[in-house]
Every structure is written in C-alpha cells, then in structure tokens.
Amino acid sequence: MASTQRLTSMTGFAARAGQAEGFTWSWELRSVNGKGFDLRFRMPDWLGALEADLRKQVSAIVSRGSVSLNLRISRDAGDNALEINPEALTRVLDAIAQIEDQAGSVGVNLTPASASDVMNFRGVMDAPQNRDASKGLLAALRADIAPLLDSFDAMRAAEGASLHAVLSRQLDEVETLTKTAQALLAARADDMRSSFEAAIARVMDSRADMDEARIAQEIAVLAVKSDVIEEIDRLHAHVTAARDLLASGIPVGRKLDFLCQEFNREANTLCSKAQNAQLTEIGLALKVLIDQMREQVQNVE
Template sequence: MTYSMTAFARKEQSFDFGTLSIEIKSVNQRYLEPTFRLPETLRPVEMKLRERLKQKVKRGKLEVNVRFYAQSGADSLGVDEARLTAVQRALEKVQAQVTNTAPVNPLELLQYPGVLIDEALDIDAVNAALLNQFNDALTDFLAGRTREGEVLANAIAERLDDITTIVAAIREEAPEWVQTFRDNLREKALNLGAEINPDRLEQEVVMLAQKADVAEELDRLDGHVKECRSILKQKGAVGRKLDFLMQEFNREANTLGSKATKESITRNAVQLKVLIEQMREQVQNIE
C-alpha cells in the first residue's frame, strides 16, 4: 500500500463547553516534521497528540492547527496565579538588565497566554474531547493519504508498463546491430579500396558489438521494473526505496543512450529517461 505525503483533513464540533476545530495538512518532506499550533489552555495535551501522530505517519511536513472557542460567560474568568508569578519574575529580570523601562500595564499581563483562565471550564473534558476529535481528523487525514497514494501508484505502474514495452522493443532490434556493424565496415573498406579480410572483419565486428552490447542494461531495467512493482505493494513508508530505485533506473537509461548507434534506439533511450523522470516526480510525494 502506497501513501501520499500530501493530504488535508478538518474536523469541527460543538460541545457544552464550546467548539473545537482541528486541521491537519501536510506536504512532502524527507523526514517527519510536525508543527502544532493550539491554545495555551490545551498545550498540556500536545505530547499525546504528537505520539498518536508519530504512530501513524512516518514522513512529511505536517501542520496541526487546533482552535478552541469557549462558551462560558465573562464572569467566570480568573487568573492563573502561578503563571502570572512566572511572567512577573521574567519581567523583573528584564528590568534589571534594561534601564528606563516603561511600567507594565496589568491588562498587558492578562493578555499573556495562560494567565487569564476560565474557572468554569472543565479542562479534563476539553482534553478528552480534543483527543477523540484528533483521532477522527487523523483517520480522515490518513484516508486522504491513501487515496492520493493509490493515484500515485497507478501513475507509476502505467509508466512501468511503458518501460517494459520499450525494453522489449530494443531487445528485438539488438540482433540487427551486429549486421549493421558488418555492413558499415565492409562499406568503409570498399570506399577506401582496401581488400577485405573476412577474419579481420569479423574480429572488428565482434569488438564493436561487445562495446555496444546493451543486454546487461536491458536486464537491469527489467529487474528494476519488477522491484518497483514489488515495493509499491509493500506496507509502510516506501518513498525512500523508490527514490533510490529511480536513480538506478536513470543510470541504466543513460548508459543505454551512450551505447546506442541506431536512431530508433536513441529515441527509445530518450523516451525511457522521460518516463523515469515522470516517475521520479511522483515518487517525491510518496511517504
């Protein structure tokens, strides 16, 4: 099963205590790089969210945005004294180092994240709801990755079919190469007015045929196609394996092109490189 690194999911739900909104989006990235944005009130639950995410996702640059809109009345607001004390101590250190600082407005202290709290808010209930809602959003997110991954896998499979067809076509033309070498050498010798030694001619043909032999490259290309199909069926993160395999594909196509002495073979080698580059672009989005 192939998974894409590009996906998006959003969940919003209203509760007695307010409304929770969760968004998860991701793009391709070599490693797993999650970023969480949530209110300070819910910050203690961030580690659990990270752990659940890492259990399901292995690669990608992810953004998780959590928004919370409380429904409690303004008369239930209170102050987190521990948080306020910590902020005041930090200000005292700054004032000790910086001279002529302006006095701090108490309202500014209240605006610092986590200082002003809702005393009527059941934070445990909010955290529990957040975890459940995050699981739902993560499920939708993974489903999106799966659907997109299937599209990528199908696109790669189509190009693998094309590569197999091109390799087979080159194999059919390969036996003609030796005869082409022989004819070219005989023609050059005749143009020079030289007497043709059949044994010498055959030796030259064999040497040139060995230099232009692409059987090994064709065998490797067939092997890479089989390996690629096998990897696409594996579970988990396979993007790095496929990325390495694309490099091997490209290496064989380059060698094949450098050995080509026939126009049709050259065209096929170029087409191979086009297909390989198209696959490489798809692979960049696979987990």
C-alpha cells in the first residue's frame, strides 16, 4: 500500500476487472466524505466469504468517510446452464405437501402442482455459481483486492496532495491578513485614543451619579472592548497549529474542522472590536477565507 504519511482525501474511486474459473467480474470502490467511517458492500450472497477480508483491508487504509464496494460477477457465456438446487427443491415440495394436507382437511381440492410450476419457484433452478464459490475463484478474487485498494488509495493521496496545497495557500493568506491587521494597530491607536478620550469624558460627565469604583469599571470595559491584540495573537497561534496538523501525516480532518471554528470565532471578535474601517475589512476578508478553508477541510480524512 502507499505510504500513509500524507494528507488524504475522503473522496476516492477505483475500478478493476478480472476473470478466472469460467467467471468474469468487475469491482467498483468509491468513497465520499462523512462524519465517521461507514463501509457498505454490494455483492452476491454466495461470495459472503470475502466480506471479512475486504472489511479488514479497507479498514486498514480508511479511517473516515462513507465507502461503498460493489462486485458484479457472472459466469462466462456457454456456462450458464441452470441446475436444480436440491435444498430449495426440498423446501418447496415440503411446503406444497403441507398446503395440500391442510386444504384436504377442510375439504378444499387443489389442482396438483406440475413440474414446471415447481421449477418456477424462486431458487429451485439456478446457476451453479449462485450456490458455491470454488477455492480457485475465491483465491482469484482475493488476489484482486490489494491492487484495487492500491489504486483507490493512490487517488485519495493525489486528492489529498491537492487539498494540502490549497489549505497551505489559504493559511498563508490568513497569516498575511493577520499581520496586516497587526500592523494597523499602531495607525489605529490615534483614532482609538480620540474616541476613547471622548468616551471617558462622557463617563466623567456623569460621575456625580457614579462612585469611583463604577467609573473605574466603565473605563476598564471600554479598554477591553477596544483591545484586539489577543485575537490577533490567537490567529497567529491557529495558523501554526493548522500547519502542524497538515504536516503530521495522520488523519486530521476533525481537528482541522474544529480549528476552522476557532479561526472563525477570532475573526468575528476582530470585526466586532475593530472600530476601524480597514480593520473591519480585514476581519470580513478573514471570515470569507476561513469559510473557503472549511469547505476544503470537509474532504480531509
């Protein structure tokens, strides 16, 4: 199998065909994003012996996503002669006998079932492959599993590499916007000083109705409402954490999704505290960019 030390997409597809023992078959393996790991099979019941192997091998390379695996198989032309299924025939004949006995006990006469009637019951006549799979056929099908999964995993890795590139570029943009916001703080200080002094003046004008503790409290509240340094510091920290996750080589989709929520929280707070047109523009740009990141993260395993 391909190395797991990379970002992997939950979206993947692989197909494979083969033939052996007078049979022809085709595989289809596909996956889409999902909150957890959901694996579904679609194959003939008489090949149920394969399910355990398939589940084990798929689970070894997929930890998250909705996966479906389909196997279609048919006997080659010329080998499709129907045969009697003894077990099904016995069940049908027993049922007919029971029905005739009960009908006779109440005086109801039934038309005797003909051989052609019995043949038309489900399962009485079927192709040999609908009952048993030879060891040779099972071995040939099992040999197909590894190359099928290799192809599937290679596609998920390729999609993951594209996601890695997109997310890395978006994180660079987040970092650039955050640094721009940080640089604006000094220029914003003069405007904030004027509005802050005006706010304090309003508080002081009403000090006759307020004690010293209340005045100090109001001034502290104004200071907190205007301070965005913590939000900017946390945005920088989130960028570092996201880059570490991208480089970790393990499934990180859930963690990245949570981190996007934290990014969005800081961007929202930055907008609400901005009190500056340029800083507000940066906060809004961050929100748009973070939403785009989250769309990409939804596909990360």
